[in-house]
Amino acid sequence: xxxxxxxxxxxxxxxxxxxxxxxxxxxxxxxxxxxxxxxxxxxxxxxxxxxxxxxxxxxxxxxxxxxxxxxxxxxxxxxxxxxxxxxxxxxxxxxxxxxxxxxxxxxxxxxxxxxxxxxxxxxxxxxxxxxxxxxxxxxxxxxxxxxxxxxxxxxxxxxxxxxxxxxxxxxxxxxxxxxxxxxxxxxxxxxxxxxxxxxxxxxxxxxxxxxxxxxxxxxxxxxxxxxxxxxxxxxxxxxxxxxxxxxxxxxxxxxxxxxxxxxxxxxxxxxxxx
Amino acid sequence: xxxxxxxxxxxxxxxxxxxxxxxxxxxxxxxxxxxxxxxxxxxxxxxxxxxxxxxxxxxxxxxxxxxxxxxxxxxxxxxxxxxxxxxxxxxxxxxxxxxxxxxxxxxxxxxxxxxxxxxxxxxxxxxxxxxxxxxxxxxxxxxxxxxxxxxxxxxxxxxxxxxx
Numbered sequence: 001x002x003x004x005x006x007x008x009x010x011x012x013x014x015x016x017x018x019x020x021x022x023x024x025x026x027x028x029x030x031x032x033x034x035x036x037x038x039x040x041x042x043x044x045x046x047x048x049x050x051x052x053x054x055x056x057x058x059x060x061x062x063x064x065x066x067x068x069x070x071x072x073x074x075x076x077x078x079x080x081x082x083x084x085x086x087x088x089x090x091x092x093x094x095x096x097x098x099x100x101x102x103x104x105x106x107x108x109x110x111x112x113x114x115x116x117x118x119x120x121x122x123x124x125x126x127x128x129x130x131x132x133x134x135x136x137x138x139x140x141x142x143x144x145x146x147x148x149x150x151x152x153x154x155x156x157x158x159x160x161x162x163x164x165x166x167x168x169x170x171x172x173x174x175x176x177x178x179x180x181x182x183x184x185x186x187x188x189x190x191x192x193x194x195x196x197x198x199x200x201x202x203x204x205x206x207x208x209x210x211x212x213x214x215x216x217x218x219x220x221x222x223x224x225x226x227x228x229x230x231x232x233x234x235x236x237x238x239x240x241x242x243x244x245x246x247x248x249x250x251x252x253x254x255x256x257x258x259x260x261x262x263x264x265x266x267x268x269x270x271x272x273x274x
Numbered sequence: 275x276x277x278x279x280x281x282x283x284x285x286x287x288x289x290x291x292x293x294x295x296x297x298x299x300x301x302x303x304x305x306x307x308x309x310x311x312x313x314x315x316x317x318x319x320x321x322x323x324x325x326x327x328x329x330x331x332x333x334x335x336x337x338x339x340x341x342x343x344x345x346x347x348x349x350x351x352x353x354x355x356x357x358x359x360x361x362x363x364x365x366x367x368x369x370x371x372x373x374x375x376x377x378x379x380x381x382x383x384x385x386x387x388x389x390x391x392x393x394x395x396x397x398x399x400x401x402x403x404x405x406x407x408x409x410x411x412x413x414x415x416x417x418x419x420x421x422x423x424x425x426x427x428x429x430x431x432x433x434x435x436x437x438x
Contacts, residue, residue, distance in 0.1 A: 038286075038288065038427050039388075039389040039392070039425060039427070042389050042392055042395055042396075042425050043389055043391070043392055043395075045392075045395045046389075046391070046392040046393070046394050046395035046396075049394040049395045049398065050340075050393075050394035050395075053333075053394065054333075055330075055333070055339075055340045055393070055394035055397065056330055056340045056393060056394065057391060057392075057393065057394060058340070058342060058390070058391045058392075058393050059327070059328065059329055059330045059339070059340040059341050059342045059393035060342070060344070060393075061330060095331075096330055096331040096332070096333045096339050096340065097330055097331060098328065098329070098330035098331065098339070098340070098413055099331075099412070099413065100413075109301060111411075111412050111413070113412075139344070139345075140344065140345045140367070140368070140390070143345065143348075172368050172369035172438055173345050173347055173367075173368040173369055174345075174368075175367065175368075175390045175391055231367065231387060231389060231390060232367075232368055232369055232387075232438065233387070233427065233437065234437065262390070262391060263391055264391045
């Protein structure tokens with residue numbers, strides 16, 4: 001067994017979370033540079049102002065979703081939920097971000113006043129380091145999430161039609177251009193989880209299986225032909241990345257989950273060696 | 275008082291707006307409508323521009339924190355209430371429902387979009403900020419801002435033409 005004291009890595013994680021809210025994702029910068037449609041000067045100016053003045057790129061500084069890739073033989077000094085909640089709380093109390101979480105989902109929806117709690121997923125691995133990834137998930141793109149329980153006899157073309165149709169109808173609401181995460185197979189919640197994991201992938205990486213890789217490429221092309229564009233205003237790209245993650249499923253089912261990230265794609269990663 | 279000349283605006287026109295805007299979003303509008311229905315209480319909305327936004331924390335030496343539009347479609351169910359009470363136009367982001375387009379046409383009102391994910395730069399267009407109503411809602415309170423050269427883009431005009 002290996003013992004890891006999470007608090008030794010606190011400052012690094014807080015800094016990573018702060019930076020991802022303030023500094024534009026470097027993978028995204030080239031798409032912003034290429035964009036020349038409505039508000040393009042303003043969008044470019046924003047990248048500069050945020051970084052220079054320590055202001056968040058977007059006022060919706062999100063709910064934080066952590067994905068802890070945890071080797072099976074590691075023992076921690078505290079529960080991950082407590083650790084991540086305190087990371088979020090400290091980061092949001094110390095910076096000019098927005099408290100966007102409410103304690104009760106229905107009724108008075110009173111603000112939590114420190115942006116906690118975090119959403120925490122633990123993925124057990126056979127690795128030799130802990131990897132903590134996170135998404136800063138704004139409400140606009142999160143509201144586009146979707147789950148379809150498809151008929152198992154549906155073919156690949158029909159699945160792609162369904163996805164393209166969904167983006168056509170809804171994409172303009174989620175601050176495009178979009179990152180699209182797709183989970184196929186498993187059960188309803190497994191597909192949903194996979195769709196979120198897919199958002200963590202680097203923009204240019206593709207599924208290692210040819211079938212899914214081809215679908216990713218075709219979907220990216222077809223979605224960009226929708227011409228929804230930056231801000232939904234019809235100019236510039238509509239999607240900058242599509243990833244599929246698949247899992248074995250039941251003979252009677254075919255879950256399809258879609259997750260979306262907006263054009264500022266705030267995601268981070270901290271590795272813990274021991 | 276300065277009033278935006280919305281009658282002349284066409285879809286895809288850009289406007290650099292200087293003047294007043296009222297901030298409200300989901301929670302504030304829900305409470306505003308309820309207060310009106312139960313106690314007939316309402317703030318003055320005549321000729322106002324409503325901006326669907328909830329700012330981030332205010333930095334020292336700034337009138338307001340990072341600010342930007344939220345998704346307008348969620349507000350469509352309150353749109354007729356706003357128009358009936360004199361609101362001139364709304365500002366937000368994204369596509370709206372057919373209902374919103376019909377209401378803009380019926381009341382001859384406009385819908386503007388302003389850039390999302392541009393909250394640091396947008397905050398630089400704001401020169402004054404006050405909380406008007408429901409301070410307990412914090413970022414979601416009804417607030418009043420004075421803006422200078424605030425970027426707007428006409429997404430639905432008074433004839434019900436829509437860019438979406």
